Amino acid sequence: MSSSGSRWWRTSSEVWINVVSVLLLGQLVSFILAILNFTSSLSANLGANSPVTLGLFGYMALTVVNGSILLYQRHELVNPWYWYALIAFFDVQGNYLFNSAYYFTSITSVALLDCWTVAWVILFTWLFLGTKYSLWQLFGAAICGLGLCLVVLSDVGVGGGGGSNPLLGDILVTGGTIFYALSNVGEEFCVKKNGRFEVLAMIGLFGTIFSVTEITIFERKNLEAVTWSTELILTFVGYTVAFFIFYSLTLLILKKSGSTLFNLSLLTADMWAVVIRIFFYQQQVEWLYYVSFAVVGVGLLIYSKTEKNPNLSQELENGIPNSQYQLVHEQGIN
Template sequence: MSSSWWRKNEGLSKIFLELGLGQLVSFDLAIMQFTSSLAATQVDAPLTLSLSTYLLLAVVYGSIMLYRRQKLLVPWYWYVLLAFVDVHGNYLGNVLSYSCLGLVLLSDAGVGGGGGSKPILGDFLVIAGSFFYAMSNVGEEFCVKKKDRIEVIAMIGLFGMLVTVAEIPVLERKTLESMNWSTGLISAYAGYAVSSFLFYTIVPFVLQISGTTLFNLSLLTSDMWAVAVRTFIYKQKVDWLYYLAFVLVVLGIFIYSKTEKDADSNSVLEEASHSPEYCLIDEENSSPGNEFLTSPRN
């Protein structure tokens, strides 16, 4: 009964699949932000943090590429550009995650506070990070829809690793020299590496089936998931409006997805009705010799 209902409502089931995967990515992003903030409390080295992710991606998906022994479907220099914007989007995101999550927690606890010491610089970093993320998402969506998903992830991992290795000695050398590796720091790095590996693994699939717009809309709930994670770990209280906001955001994403699917279906039908094959069949059915095809039997 339930399986037949899902088959009859294939469009609706696809929407639920997209919503579920979108929220899975959003929750995983919240875990990434949480683990990166834990690492930032002990050492400020966002590039080194991202290096663990790119290294894991290069090893796992690069091994699959070597096993396939196939040529690249996209020129390597495009992957260098894609990896560059991805690395710097992650860099700015990791720099801002600690301070942004701290402000979220302060607002949840009802603690007042002034603005940042450099609000203009903070706004610029947010805009720059959003720009890099947007470029990365659009480029990744194009590659996974037109080419091979495994290749895209492997090349982002490989060239992302090379970009971070080239920039770490310039930006984080002094920080690494004074770094004290503790159990908590290693755990934070490991948690970030695993969660970000899952993020990069799931995101291309989500982009392939839903697109960049719906993907970015799904990420609107990541801050709410971050608050839920903090609440679960630190037993902090959250105002009920957060739950209401979460429901409203998910409902809005559902309405957008449903409207988009209906618009796509209508456009497909309209294109089909104007196709030469459809017009030819319509002319044949309306010809004088074919009245019996459409007239009812006596």
Template sequence: MGFNLKKITRKKTLIGLGLGQILSLLVTANVFTSSELARKGVNAPTSQSFSGYLLLAIVYGSIMLYRRPTIKAKWYHYFLVALVDVEANFLVVKANQYTSITSIMLLDCWAIPCVLVLTWVFLKTKYRFKKISGVVICIVGVVMVVFSDVHAGSRAGGSNPVKGDLLVLAGATLYAVSNTTEEFLVKSADTVELMSFMGLFGAIISAIQIGIVERGELKAIHWSAEAAFPFVRYAVTMFLFYSILPVLLKTNGSTMFTLSLLTSDMWAVLIRIFAYHEKVDWLYYLAFATTAIGLIIYSMKEKDQEEQRNGEVVNAEAERRKLLHEEDGEPPSV
């Protein structure tokens, strides 16, 4: 398995790698916003998501109303994917109250095998040796981050680790279902349609959940421009994330997206180094490089896949010419 510069520098590969890291940075920005709210004593994960879903509904809903297109997918498909997405966000954020960040980072990798199985079963995606090896290298990078946390003595236990770990596993599974379903919808339906209904149903589900779970938390907040700014920032970041996501899903698939998010914790480390001048373990740098190599390997096309496609095109063209010659009563040319 050697590196081929032409494969790495293909437009599709570069777009996938670039968009994946932009999405990873947006996730990191949202993590810092959530941490800021937590430091201020605000524990309202669904309320944060609500503002992002509402912004999606307003912007993409307006575009869809202007176009007045024919709806390509069933409305309940969008409702189900929005429900899964809202609850995945809620579960993973909620897990921070019970278990350590190290455990969350490690268990969040459960989304990777889930996505591989779901895309293989439902989307008929084929994974060959190079793809699988890229996934394995990415996971090795994340495991190195965990070891660096342990080596630096930064691991802190939670109040109920078992409960927290189960919440992360449930959330990671729901993320895998959401990502795979979104990949199917964005390829079979329409991006504007997907974002419109995702925002609409996401906002409705979040609003209901806020009324049940977080109403008291919101009433306790002393609202001001300073208090509202993190919510607005989270909404804008989430809007950008969901706007870019369909492009990556359409060009590179949900597995590439899930693997790209593995670097979000590493971007957080770099922000801590350069913005807050914190010292981190040297293994972080090696882990980041390892995950980056894994992403590059995964995004490279398999040579035999290309040859198979070219062969299929040639055979189809030859078959078409043969049929044309037979219709004209001419012997087929070699």
């Protein structure tokens, strides 16, 4: 094998390895999100109507762990503190609106409207980060959306629909998608400028401050009415652990790829919930779930493997590796 052919093979192999690693990491985060949704639903079933309080302990864990690392390193902030305050505000509101929506509308409606997060992320990264998307990337994102629609179609047959106030619930979900998108884009911008520990510590700190403030205003009476039990406490502990892991891995994906691929990966969270259905509730699973998982997988592969640089293929053919080539083509900071 010639030296140019060897370089082409090595570069192509590295690209595929990176693509697969990011996709697998995205699915791990998606599975953890399914656990978050499960524990949040379980806490509500146990009588704890406290969506902000659930997130409070997760933000505190992020602050303590990552803040301790920053103090040990004597790290000085790279980004202004008010950027982190704004991102944390968006994140807390997104969590609050999403968790509150489940009390007014169906899981089916929440799952369907949740896909708007991807659309908002694409819009915001284009506006604020200057990210450019190819037609193939948009096509891959559309395929992921189609896979989610199959899940929703299956849920309608299983028992979707309903809710005490569907219109209010849908408005809350839509607002939550906007806040989540703004939070993800802000995190992507910050994490690509410096290390993950600073971003996690500062979002955890301001997330804790905003959560305590909102609990004092909105959830104090709800907390007084909660009957605490061992099962409920363990649910809060499980949610906190999953919250910490979810946010820690999220920053890894945002640094390696970007907020668009991250949110596309999260579209499979409802499918991972099938695993929880099978093992915890012994429920039957519709065949559409398996089809939708495969469809979303194809869409993710198309999106993540699409070449943004049209000259890359020619460079590889000539045996000239492009050192500036980025895996997911979302480097929005020019």
